[in-house]
Amino acid sequence: MDEMTIKLVAIDIDDTLLSSTGKILPSTLTSIRAALAQDVKIVLCSGRPLAGIRPFLNELGITGPEQYVIANGGGMIESVTGQVVAKHLINNADYRRLTAFAKARQLPFNVVDPDSEIITADHDIYWLIAVQAWENKAGILVREPDELPADFQIAKGVFVASSETLDNIEADVYREFGEYLYVVRAARQFLEVMNPNAGKGQALQDLAGKLGLQPDEVMAIGDEGNDVAMFKFAGTAVAMGNGTAEAKEHANFVTSSNNDDGIAEAFDKYVLD
Structure with a gap:
């Protein structure tokens, strides 16, 4: 573990949280539930709208007004109950x-x-x-x-x-x-x-600020170019083994692929006691 404890993990959904068959691996489920039990916030970050993220929130057991998602690629920050925290729209x-x-x-x-x-x-x-x-x-x-x-x-x-x-x-x-x-x-x-004030990185920075968290208390996990902005903000940046060269280049750690327990490996290394 680093000196500062990870208190929030931002996780991309497609090809990161999900395997290539669109499923959450059992090892991922176990790791995320263990982190939630340690009061770590798990924030799913996706180009999907909240309606498209909700099935995964339900499967992971992420509930209540104090848990959040970054939806529409960073255009919206919402509580998992649907309260809008911030939105940056295009006119x-x-x-x-x-x-x-x-x-x-x-x-x-x-x-x-x-x-x-x-x-x-x-x-x-x-x-x-x-x-x-x-x-x-x-x-x-x-x-x-x-x-x-x-x-x-x-x-x-x-x-x-x-x-x-x-x-x-x-x-x-x-x-x-x-x-x-x-x-x-x-x-x-x-x-x-x-909107120029949107994007996953800006949204993650805004949410961390709202929650009073420092970058060193935030870990981001992703696989694509649109995750790099999150990597630049988070104190710990993890690229998936199946990720793009650009994502890996900006990461502190390259974990295994989305089909090979990559999320669990990252959680074991940085998050779980």
Whole structure:
């Protein structure tokens, strides 16, 4: 154990908390429940909305108004009971710009509103957007910006396409929006755009501040580029063995993969007495 005790562990969900078959390993369940029994806060951090995170909270036994999630890639900090602690949204004008940009390039695009609804202006819904909606227990609304209220705001926008398509378009998205919005590759097939005050790292810093915790009391575990901002804040940064080269480069420790008890290994090393 380090000199300072870990009091909060922020954990990415996909390919980190979950195995490649989308399950929580028994060793992960045991470790997280042991940490909760030591009064360590376990904060699930995901691009998913709260509705899509809730099944895992239930399985892990994370309950009550004093436990928190970082949802929508950092656009929302909420208690697991649904009380909003902080939200950083994208305004209506920028939502319209993003939608127009996607249409002009025939790029599949959807947004997530603060209530976890998935909305797209694409009448032919890209298959992966439908899968995301199903996984997150969300509906899909097909709406043009003009069909929504003039003050409609979004938690995030998501360009969804093959990894090759996003590789080709990513620089254009940065050029167009990167100066005033937060653009991050959340996974090979997802390029997310958020309020510049959002992002997992900023959200983790804000939540730690609210809870009176120092960075040395925080551990972050993840596998992707959008987890690096958490790594930069947390005193202890753990990359999964299955993680990207970028994630591993910014970690203090590379644990085993999400299929090989990587979470349990990290908890044994840093968290559990």
